[in-house]
Amino acid sequence: GMLSMHGVAPLVGDALENVPAELRPQRQILMQFIASNMSACRSYEKLKGLVEKLSDVMVQNDIKCLLLKGFSLAEYYPRPELRKFLDIDLYAPEGSHKIDEVFGSRDVKVDTDFYRHSHMTLAGVLVENHHCLLDVRGRRRLAELDADLKTMALKHLEGFEGPGLYYPDACFSLIFNLHHAMSHFIYEGISFKFLTDWVLFLRKEADMLKDNDMGRLLAEHGLLKFAAVMSEVSASHLGLAPDDIPEYIRREMALLKPRVVERFIDDLFRPYEQIHHRSI
Secondary structure, eight states, X not given: OHHHHTTOHHHHHHHGGGSOGGGSOOHHHHHHHHHHHHHHHHHHHHHHHXXXXXXXXXXXXXXXXXXXXXXXXXXXXXXXXXXXXXXXXXXXXXXXXXXHHHHHTTTOOOBOOSSSEEEEEETTEEEEEXXXXXXXXXXXXXXXXXXXHHHHHHHHXXXXXXXXXXXXOHHHHHHHHHHHHHHHHHHTOOOHHHHHHHHHHHHHTHHHHTSHHHHHHHHHTTOHHHHHHXXXXXXXXXXXXXXXXXXXXXXXXXXXXXXXXXXXXXXXXXXXXXXXXXXX
């Protein structure tokens, strides 16, 4: 139940196939893992089919668009269907309003009440179309980071010849997904799924992350300490090897106060709330 709530039951269930039979959980629990794995596979195939149709729409309407969050993070998993997610997030840095118009013209109800993104339901799936990436209202620092992310996205999309739906590059993913995880931690609560994303990202993008410019980028945008906490917990409890952690993050980990790490771990096991009622 805990693993399912944290969104990692399909991944753990898959890993159990490599565990000797005598060390596996009892059959009743094992069957729950198998059911979770099968459900995740069905869900992924449905979402994948919708993404292919969305990509066709982007091509037909000359829009270059990024696929964010769950779907792009799934590419770091041993099998993408093991990364549980329920909706699709789009970001077209120069075409977000055009996306709204395209689907509105197809008699799709597009809800534009929320300033950061519009959303619509397609084939029973929630699709969020991001007009900006962060909560920039009255927050100069976040507005600057949002502008930097937009610049990164545009530069990355320039590398593709034609319109379509694309995955973001590793540098954009580092900053955006780490900030997204930190926002969840502050305002809602964080789950093991975010830590799993982080571990797999560090391992896959090790060569890119060795560049000290990445450390300066994290520090510039106030993300280095959070990266250190995520890495400390992942190293202590999820098997992340020190060699998989960039040196500039290891230096920051050495400066962490134990209480900060303890608070983070405590938060992992706290039921989600709409907002924290104490200082984080």
